[in-house]
Amino acid sequence: MRILLVEDEPEMVSALRAALKRHDMVVDHAASLGEADDFALEENYDAILLDRQLPDGDGLSLVRRLRTRKDGTPVLVLTARGDIPDRVAGLDSGADDYLAKPFAFEELLARLRALLRRPSAVQAQTIRAGHLAFDVGHREATIRGEPLALPRRELLVLEALMRRTGRMVQRAVLMEAVFGLDDEIQSNALDTHVSRLRKKLADAEGGVTINGIRGVGYLLRETANP
Amino acid sequence: MRILLVEDEPEMVSALRAALKRHDMVVDHAASLGEADDFALEENYDAILLDRQLPDGDGLSLVRRLRTRKDGTPVLVLTARGDIPDRVAGLDSGADDYLAKPFAFEELLARLRALLRRPSAVQAQTIRAGHLAFDVGHREATIRGEPLALPRRELLVLEALMRRTGRMVQRAVLMEAVFGLDDEIQSNALDTHVSRLRKKLADAEGGVTINGIRGVGYLLRETANP
DNA sequence: AACTGCGCAATGCAGCTGCAATGCAGCGCC
């Protein structure tokens, strides 16, 4: 569990940090809105603990920015002010919970747990062909639901081919997809990987075939059914 | 939006009913736990407003029953008592929010809106794999019911892997889950933790295996064994 | 002060990976 803590008072920071750490969470800390924006954009957090009063503005603006860019990370807002209009504004800005200072750590942690119980809404896009599925987000191939452990290069070949299932993939395109520009490959390494991949797919009854077209490239297609 | 209101005081019922209706919500009312159970089983609600003090018992038992049967309907608990242990117990029972009476209707409605915004699927409280169980709420691992004492980092590794049991977890993802930004890790610290975790799981006969896929990441799977 | 968790470095090793050798199939050219 990775938490982003956005808070400027040093005392509060160290207290919260310690409490969270004691509960086995990994904490990143931002002392300002600008910093928090950077972190939230770069990294993936399971939840954000956000103070409203920050040196460079109102914390709620961060929430609005997150939601605008469809980032659904749970946000728990901490605030010194705690009157009703305040709370309503906080919650309606897109925050998931709102806690007024002073608060009890126990309650904060319980509320955090409640937020973290909800699943992170990242559903990965998957490409299918035959009995194969390729999870683009997690960069993982499964075959009939079972994970298919493939080494890096073979995985890259498979991905490149599956992204254009049933269509030609030029040899040069594949080369670029599998070997970066950095690697100077001058042999038939690509053929090797394709061959090994073929074997694994055949052994696992993947329901797909890789055809090689002489002088052009490769083509992955679903195998005709029995 | 369809709401189940579980409350026995007639005044409160009519007040809430009116307030909710004014916000275009459809309200069903149950005056007791028994009634509420029936309703919850028969119908599908977008959220449940639940008083704790009911003539036939504690409202939290309803929450537990819901969660036990994997019903993830968001629950907002209303209560006359409002001390900290009370709130913690309420939230940890599986409720999503907890509001002490007296409260402002405006806040109640804002919190309700916040709940209804969230995708409503609920995540299992404990993740299981082999003889292992990981209690997400209390953040502890047990093996055949016996608690398994794990240091912080190893626990984080285990959690990250168990959340995706049987599927690939990229090395980079794991790094993110285990280390924050502040920790500047430049070595094979992750491998070290994985190794130590492996040893402990093996010693304890955990019924799971951690596979490393070279160049990609790690994969935790159940060991085929009675 | 004892202890434990943690990061780090050293060492060993397995498997990926690139390469080349061999075989084969398509294709053109007589």
Place this chain on the structure above:
DNA sequence: GGCGCTGCATTGCAGCTGCATTGCGCAGTT
């Protein structure tokens, strides 16, 4: 059709990369 050339397929091999494991010392905790 026969023949040779060319480009892909496959497989064995060797180097090397990246992971596994273990011991050590520092730091934080009690």
